[in-house]
Amino acid sequence: MGREQTRRKRPFLHPHGLEADQPHSTLCRYSPSFSGSDPPQKFVNSTPASSVEDNFRLRRTSKQTNQFALQEQLVSLDLGIGCPGSPCLAWRTLVTLDTHAQLTPACSNTEAPARPLAIDHWLASSILQKAIRRGDAELAARAALTLFDARGATIWRRFMVIAFEDIGAGCIETVGDTVILGTDKDARLAAGSDEEVAVWLARRLAHAPKDRSSDYLICSARNHVNLDQARDLIGSRSVADRVAMVLDPSLPLPVRATAAWYASGIEWTGEKRVGRGDLPGLISAFRMLGVPDRFASATRLAALRSREPITLMVPLIWVAAFGGEYPEVREDPCPLPRMLGEIPSYAFDKHTRIGKRAITLLARENEAVRNCLEHHVPEFRHRQTTWVAAFYADATPISRRLVWDQSRPLEALGMENDLMREGVPQAGVIPLVEAIKGNLDHLNEIRQRLWDASLPNGEVR
Secondary structure: OOOOOEEEOOOEEOOOOOEEOOEEEOOEOOOOOOOOOOOOOOHHHOOOHHHEEEEEEEEEEEEEOOOOOOHHHHHOOOOOOOOOOOOOEEEEEEEEEEEEEOOOOOOOOOOOOOOOOOOOHHHHHHHHHHHHHHOOHHHHHHHHHHHHHHHOOHHHHHHHHHHHHHHHHHEHHHHHHHHHHHHOHHHHHHHOOHHHHHHHHHHHHHHOOEOOHHHHHHHHHHHOHHHHHHHHHHHOOOHHHHHHHHOOOOOOHHHHHHHHHHHHOOOOOOOOOOOOOOHHHHHHHHHHOOOOHHHHHHHHHHHHHHOOHHHHHHHHHHHHHHOOOOOEEEEOOOOOOOEEOOEEHHHOOOOOHHHHHHHHHHHHHOHHHHHHHHHHOOHHHHHHHHHHHHHHHHHOOOOEEEEOOOHHHHHHHHHHHHHHOOOOOHHHHHHHHHHHHOOHHHHHHHHHHHHHHHOHHHOOO
C-alpha cells in the first residue's frame, strides 16, 4: 500500500461558506480516455489506486432547475448533514484531469502466486471483504482464489458489490475496472485467466482508497426514522420530479440519495417499494452533475447486473466529496486481529455461525458490555443488538479512508440507523460500539475457543 501524500494548498471557500485550508491528497480518479470498449491493460502493467496522484481543476457552471412545493419541507429536515448550494441552482461540475502517475504494479510476474485457504466459501467471502477493507492485499487474494474455486463466476457479482460498498468514491477508477472485468468475459480473457483476474482484483481493491458512505447512505434511505417524511413525499412524486430532486443541491444528501433510489426502479431484494423508474434518466442526471461518462456507464451496468440500489449512491457521493474541495486520504489503524491458524478473528462476525455464538457469549461474559446493554436495551434485544454493534466495532474498519466533510456524519447516520432499528436509543449507540471495541481481546478469546472446539480430533489449522 502506498502512503498518504499531501501538498498544502491555499485556503479555499468551503461549499457551506466556511473558509478552510485543506491539503491536496493522493487520490485515484477516472481517466477520461478509457472507455468500456477499450481492451484492459495486462496485469503486469496495471497501476494500483494507491500510487496515482491526480492534479485536477473543478469549474462550476450553474443551471436553473424547476422547483416544486415539497422542497421547503425536505430542506428543513434535520439530519445533521449539510446541503450546500443555492435552492435555485443545480451545479454541473466540469472536471479537467492532469494525471502524473508513478506506476507500481499491483500484480507482477515475479510476485508469488496466491494459495487458496482451507475454508468453506462462506468464510472465504467474509475474509475477502474484510481483508479488502483493512488493506490486506495478500489475504484478500487468497480468499478470492478460495471463493473462485468454490463458487466460480459468482465471484464477479461479489466483487462488484464490494467495490460499490467499500471503495466507492474513494477510487471510482477501481470501481469502474471492477465492473468491466466483472461483466465482460472478453475483457477478462484479454487480461489473463479468470483466476488471475480474481487475484488481481482482490489486490487492486485492497490497495485502493476507500469510502463506505454508500452503505450508510442506502441503509438510511431505506430505514432511518428521520427520513420517514422524505420517503413519503418522494414516493408520492413522479419519476421526473424525483430526478429533479437528485439534481437539487439545496437538499440534504440523504434526501437526494433517497430520490435517486426511488427514481431508478431498482427494488431492494424482496420489496416492492419504488415502482417503475427511469434508470437511463437518472444516469443522465448524474452526468449533468459532473460524474465522468465512464463511471456513469459503469454505474448503470452494475445496477442492472447486480440489482443492488447501493450502486446508485456512489455517483452522488463522488459529486459531494469532490465538488469544490480536496478530500484527504488518511491511514486509519484497524483493530489487530487474532490469527486462528490462517484465519483472522474478524472473519467470524454476525454472518457466520461461530461469529454469532462468540458475540452472544461476549454479551453474557463481559461485564462492561453487559452493563451497557442493560442500561440501554431491553433484555430480549441483547443478542441481535450485540451482533450489530460488534459488526461496527470489528468488521467495518477500513485502513485507507477518504475523509471529506460528510464522511463522518454519514457513518454516524448509518450506525444510528442499524442500531436504532434493533431498539438502541440514539444516546446508547456510541457507548455500546465503544464498549465492544474496548473488549475485542475478550471477543477474540471466545472466537478462538469456539474455533478450536469446532476442529475434529483436536486438529490445528
